[in-house]
Amino acid sequence: MMPTVFAEVLAARRADYNGRMHAARQRYPRLAQDVFLGFLHSHVGPLAETVDALAPLRVAGVVDACYDAALELVGRALVGPAAAGSALRDSWRDVMPRFAGLLAGHPAEVVGLLSNAALYLAAIPGTRCGQWNQEMIAASASIGTLAQLRAAGQINAWRAGAAHFRAGALAACTTLPEALALALLHAPPGVPLDEVMRQMAADPWWHGLDVHGCREREIGAFSGFGGQFGAPPEVRAADDGFLVRARDRAFFLVADAYGAVLRPSSIEEFGLAPPNNGDVCVNATTVAVTAPTTHAIRLVAA
Amino acid sequence: MAFDFFQKVSRAPTNPRTRSAARAFDVADLYNGPVETGGAAPAAEQTLDEKLRQAYFWIVNKAIISPHYDIEYNDGPPQTFTVGDSRRVLTLPSGQSYSSYVLLPLLTFATRRKCLFVGGPGRGKTASAILMGVLAGASVKDVRRAMQHGHPQMTIADLLGNPLPSDLVNAQSMDEIRIAWRAWLSMRVKIIDEYNRIPTRTQSALLTVMGDNYAEVLNHVFECPESAWYLTANDDQGGGTYQVIDALRDRIDVVVQALAFNPRFLDELLVRIEEDVRPEEMVPQTLVFSEAEIDAIGRQVRAVAVPDGVRRRVEFFASQFELLEPGGTQFEYMTKDTARLAGADWREIVAADTGRDRMKDLGCQTRNGVSVRNLMTLLLYAKALAWFRGNHEVELEDVRQVLPFVLHDKLHPDLGAPFFAVPENAPFRTDRVSWLRRLFDLANGEFLRLDLERDDPVGVLSAQFAQGLDGVSERETRARLVKIEKLIGAQTKGRKLYGHLYDDLLKLKYLHQRYTNYLAWLRAQT
Numbered sequence: 105m106m107p108t109v110f111a112e113v114l115a116a117r118r119a120d121y122n123g124r125m126h127a128a129r130q131r132y133p134r135l136a137q138d139v140f141l142g143f144l145h146s147h148v149g150p151l152a153e154t155v156d157a158l159a160p161l162r163v164a165g166v167v168d169a170c171y172d173a174a175l176e177l178v179g180r181a182l183v184g185p186a187a188a189g190s191a192l193r194d195s196w197r198d199v200m201p202r203f204a205g206l207l208a209g210h211p212a213e214v215v216g217l218l219s220n221a222a223l224y225l226a227a228i229p230g231t232r233c234g235q236w237n238q239e240m241i242a243a244s245a246s247i248g249t250l251a252q253l254r255a256a257g258q259i260n261a262w263r264a265g266a267a268h269f270r271a272g273a274l275a276a277c278t279t280l281p282e283a284l285a286l287a288l289l290h291a292p293p294g295v296p297l298d299e300v301m302r303q304m305a306a307d308p309w310w311h312g313l314d315v316h317g318c319r320e321r322e323i324g325a326f327s328g329f330g331g332q333f334g335a336p337p338e339v340r341a342a343d344d345g346f347l348v349r350a351r352d353r354a355f356f357l358v359a360d361a362y363g364a365v366l367r368p369s370s371i372e373e374f375g376l377a378p379p380n381n382g383d384v385c386v387n388a389t390t391v392a393v394t395a396p397t398t399h400a401i402r403l404v405a406a
Numbered sequence: 407m408a409f410d411f412f413q414k415v416s417r418a419p420t421n422p423r424t425r426s427a428a429r430a431f432d433v434a435d436l437y438n439g440p441v442e443t444g445g446a447a448p449a450a451e452q453t454l455d456e457k458l459r460q461a462y463f464w465i466v467n468k469a470i471i472s473p474h475y476d477i478e479y480n481d482g483p484p485q486t487f488t489v490g491d492s493r494r495v496l497t498l499p500s501g502q503s504y505s506s507y508v509l510l511p512l513l514t515f516a517t518r519r520k521c522l523f524v525g526g527p528g529r530g531k532t533a534s535a536i537l538m539g540v541l542a543g544a545s546v547k548d549v550r551r552a553m554q555h556g557h558p559q560m561t562i563a564d565l566l567g568n569p570l571p572s573d574l575v576n577a578q579s580m581d582e583i584r585i586a587w588r589a590w591l592s593m594r595v596k597i598i599d600e601y602n603r604i605p606t607r608t609q610s611a612l613l614t615v616m617g618d619n620y621a622e623v624l625n626h627v628f629e630c631p632e633s634a635w636y637l638t639a640n641d642d643q644g645g646g647t648y649q650v651i652d653a654l655r656d657r658i659d660v661v662v663q664a665l666a667f668n669p670r671f672l673d674e675l676l677v678r679i680e681e682d683v684r685p686e687e688m689v690p691q692t693l694v695f696s697e698a699e700i701d702a703i704g705r706q707v708r709a710v711a712v713p714d715g716v717r718r719r720v721e722f723f724a725s726q727f728e729l730l731e732p733g734g735t736q737f738e739y740m741t742k743d744t745a746r747l748a749g750a751d752w753r754e755i756v757a758a759d760t761g762r763d764r765m766k767d768l769g770c771q772t773r774n775g776v777s778v779r780n781l782m783t784l785l786l787y788a789k790a791l792a793w794f795r796g797n798h799e800v801e802l803e804d805v806r807q808v809l810p811f812v813l814h815d816k817l818h819p820d821l822g823a824p825f826f827a828v829p830e831n832a833p834f835r836t837d838r839v840s841w842l843r844r845l846f847d848l849a850n851g852e853f854l855r856l857d858l859e860r861d862d863p864v865g866v867l868s869a870q871f872a873q874g875l876d877g878v879s880e881r882e883t884r885a886r887l888v889k890i891e892k893l894i895g896a897q898t899k900g901r902k903l904y905g906h907l908y909d910d911l912l913k914l915k916y917l918h919q920r921y922t923n924y925l926a927w928l929r930a931q932t
Contacts, residue, residue, distance in 0.1 A: 130681075169444075173441045176441055176442075180440055182440065210444070212442060212443065213443050217443055219439065220437045220441055221436050221437060223439045224437075224438070224439060225436075257437070261436050268431040271431070272432065272433025272434070276433065367431070
């Protein structure tokens with residue numbers, strides 16, 4: 105049974121919504137109508153009810169934004185049987201309702217930010233989407249503006265394993281109230297934000313008391329088993345990370361206390377880096393260890 | 407919600423490549439995804455080449471159904487298949503390839519040059535030209551109204567404007583006659599539909615506007631803004647009601663052919679009928695270019711470098727065609743142009759051209775040479791294509807790809823040449839694009855065979871001269887003169903004269919003369 109408020113909004117704008125569905129099917133011929141209806145029922149309906157309890161006059165706007173986003177997501181098969189993983193569904197079901205107040209005021213923005221963030225993190229091997237959801241839920245009571253939501257999402261994405269966001273996330277900390285920033289960073293009690301930031305800037309492996317941080321990470325697996333490397337990787341040190349080559353592909357490896365991430369690079373750039381003798385490679389902050397018999401790279405704080 | 411199929415523009419990079427230089431990871435990427443964020447996330451700065459590529463892909467995916475990837479690029483070995491009794495090769499390019507019918511007009515738009523669409527009626531020539539007008543920011547209605555339709559009764563006044571009737575009666579001098587200029591003259595994209603139906607006299611007025619960018623009526627002058635031109639013709643051979651004057655034809659920079667519609671894409675036409683939409687009316691606002699942006703594109707395109715190696719290939723190719731030994735006695739006049747100006751019978755003069763391997767000599771395949779204007783256009787479009795592909799340097803392949811469209815109407819084949827008599831070359835008699843590309847490939851093959859990439863003594867002497875003459879002593883000058891003379895002796899000893907050798911000898915003569923003059927000046931100083 106569809107929630108009442110949601111059903112009323114759909115009925116009131118039936119022709120318009122049908123038109124959107126028609127247009128979306130032109131764009132996405134594979135758009136599955138049953139999956140779309142199921143998503144509306146299981147995810148958009150409950151959101152509409154939650155917003156109705158807070159701001160009844162904003163429900164139509166929220167449904168509007170959710171309907172368009174759902175068309176986009178189902179049209180691209182990002183939800184439904186063909187979707188990889190449950191990060192997006194979890195975000196809509198668990199995280200979005202916690203931001204019902206913001207959602208009422210900025211429906212398109214909140215739906216877009218939370219959906220895109222879930223998809224982005226899910227696409228990076230090794231990131232911890234569940235942690236990101238939990239941290240966002242935990243911080244939701246302290247987040248009052250769209251800008252704070254955006255910054256908190258970025259900080260939590262970094263702490264959930266998106267190591268390449270480190271600099272941007274630290275910069276985002278400075279835009280938040282100190283208490284909120286310290287809470288997001290799980291900083292040790294009594295330590296001011298400046299000090300935490302100074303430590304983090306100086307040592308990428310410093311994580312205070314944050315249980316999600318550690319001083320070593322491992323990345324990489326054989327591509328035949330869903331990993332990133334078609335052959336045991338070769339590693340060379342770079343200024344702020346490592347250059348990695350496996351067969352005809354090259355990557356830039358970024359690692360810190362919260363995770364390790366491979367980003368695309370080029371064989372030319374790899375060729376420009378000074379060759380490494382042996383299986384151990386060191387840059388200013390990190391030791392990278394690999395071997396000809398493994399597809400994995402172990403990263404340890406120097 | 408409006409039917410938005412035509413409004414969607416890909417937000418993904420249109421020419422993805424790993425850029426090592428930019429190692430800064432943007433945390434805002436977290437929120438870039440398929441769902442609109444209502445502008446909440448700061449948009450990444452879009453470069454103009456990316457914007458033009460967005461426009462290209464919007465046009466090929468949404469507006470013009472042109473699934474012909476005839477501008478082929480390969481990142482690695484392509485897959486090829488031999489098809490049919492004629493054993494033609496179908497290539498599946500391994501790199502991002504393009505449709506000339508969309509790309510060349512877009513490059514014309516970006517560089518504000520002149521493009522001619524040719525092809526049968528109903529193939530979207532006019533619609534494509536209108537799209538370019540809309541990309542420049544004009545409404546579809548304005549573009550349609552400003553479009554000039556060639557017809558046999560078209561007068562200069564129809565084309566350019568009328569004197570005001572009241573002024574004609576009352577004016578005491580020509581200065582007092584005001585002219586009502588036609589609106590199209592001030593458009594940034596000018597469209598002349600079926601230009602080959604314009605009478606010859608009116609074509610001359612059009613030539614002034616195209617060539618010199620101003621219009622003149624009764625001693626009054628209208629200065630036109632810099633603009634891109636699109637002309638259409640149903641018959642690229644100059645048919646229609648009137649013969650197109652050569653000078654007008656020569657002002658056209660590129661010629662693109664509207665290829666046949668593939669009925670496999672009929673479903674896309676069906677959508678347009680059912681939704682009652684015309685793509686030119688649905689151009690996304692984000693793809694519209696301001697005047698300042700087009701100015702900036704022009705600057706960026708001009709800044710694209712042409713490496714020496716690529717320039718040498720163009721030089722070598724262009725040098726193949728002008729030589730016609732029986733055309734003159736003095737070295738400088740042994741050209742096809744000399745023979746043409748004299749009105750000599752082509753067959754007779756070609757029959758007198760003996761001694762060379764007419765099958766191997768590329769110059770024998772054409773009735774003319776490559777003009778300065780053609781070469782400048784070729785280099786500009788090669789730069790534009792390289793820029794469009796996101797590169798800072800022109801690659802040889804860029805030249806190879808644009809060359810047939812630049813020289814399409816400029817380098818005329820001599821269909822009586824032995825090359826065209828060979829059965830496997832027969833299709834080149836009709837497929838001019840493929841012939842020109844083949845010609846360029848053959849020239850490159852010859853360049854490599856002669857090992858000019860590594861051993862180019864004329865290039866070495868030219869480079870030495872380009873260093874300047876300041877401080878060059880009399881002794882050194884004499885040494886260089888001797889070197890030139892020796893090189894000419896070596897180059898000409900027992901060798902037949904081919905186009906590239908002819909140009910090399912003229913270049914050596916030029917260098918010799920410059921050093922001779924310098925030597926005379928040096929002597930006068932002491």
